[in-house]
Amino acid sequence: DAGVTQSPTHLIKTRGQQVTLRCSPKSGHDTVSWYQQALGQGPQFIFQYYEEEERQRGNFPDRFSGHQFPNYSSELNVNALLLGDSALYLCASSLTNFAYMNTEAFFGQGTRLTVV
Amino acid sequence: DQQVKQNSPSLSVQEGRISILNCDYTNSMFDYFLWYKKYPAEGPTFLISISSIKDKNEDGRFTVFLNKSAKHLSLHIVPSQPGDSAVYFCAASDLYSGGGADGLTFGKGTHLIIQP
Numbered sequence: 401d402a403g404v405t406q407s408p409t410h411l412i413k414t415r416g417q418q419v420t421l422r423c424s425p426k427s428g429h430d431t432v433s434w435y436q437q438a439l440g441q442g443p444q445f446i447f448q449y450y451e452e453e454e455r456q457r458g459n460f461p462d463r464f465s466g467h468q469f470p471n472y473s474s475e476l477n478v479n480a481l482l483l484g485d486s487a488l489y490l491c492a493s494s495l496t497n498f499a500y501m502n503t504e505a506f507f508g509q510g511t512r513l514t515v516v
Numbered sequence: 517d518q519q520v521k522q523n524s525p526s527l528s529v530q531e532g533r534i535s536i537l538n539c540d541y542t543n544s545m546f547d548y549f550l551w552y553k554k555y556p557a558e559g560p561t562f563l564i565s566i567s568s569i570k571d572k573n574e575d576g577r578f579t580v581f582l583n584k585s586a587k588h589l590s591l592h593i594v595p596s597q598p599g600d601s602a603v604y605f606c607a608a609s610d611l612y613s614g615g616g617a618d619g620l621t622f623g624k625g626t627h628l629i630i631q632p
Binding site: 504507 | 520522550552557558559560561562565605607619620621622623624625
């Protein structure tokens with residue numbers, strides 16, 4: 401049973417460019433959340449997608465956008481990259497149950513983004 | 517402003533003894549708390565959770581205690597084993613009061629080192 405998979409594992413981009421990160425949720429999960437983890441910090445919540453819509457959003461600018469596809473996979477897009485966007489980007493999947501509540505989230509290995 | 521605080525960046529414990537990791541939070545809306553464990557080059561792995569209607573939850577060697585009045589939770593690991601050496605993150609959400617989405621707020625983590 402495949403867990404949460406993210407691609408690519410590492411990425412180097414130039415300031416001002418745009419980047420797309422991808423995530424496939426754990427089998428059976430329908431909800432995807434994205435987190436940014438800077439060095440020495442805990443993960444910071446970016447947003448969550450359920451039923452192909454953004455369900456909840458953290459304190460991140462509009463340069464950060466996402467998408468969820470019918471097969472529940474998801475993309476995170478970041479426009480106009482800044483040096484400060486360099487971080488580990490983590491995807492987490494969970495299941496939204498009949499009561500509209502999330503189960504515990506399972507995390508992928510992350511994508512290490514370096515902006516130069 | 518950090519809403520979830522883990523004030524000990526690192527903790528060293530002898531194998532076989534009890535490890536106690538602490539976490540404080542400031543947001544009264546948080547009603548669901550989790551602990552995650554992270555090894556280098558891997559995503560966080562879910563360990564144990566507790567909702568605000570409980571004050572204790574056990575799972576094998578892991579026990580989480582919640583003191584709502586003090587806005588404090590702790591993770592006890594008994595007995596500590598070498599494989600427990602990792603970074604431990606405390607996380608919180610307003611899962612029940614916030615409509616079911618579980619965008620997590622993480623602490624900065626505590627690096628637990630189990631000494632033989």
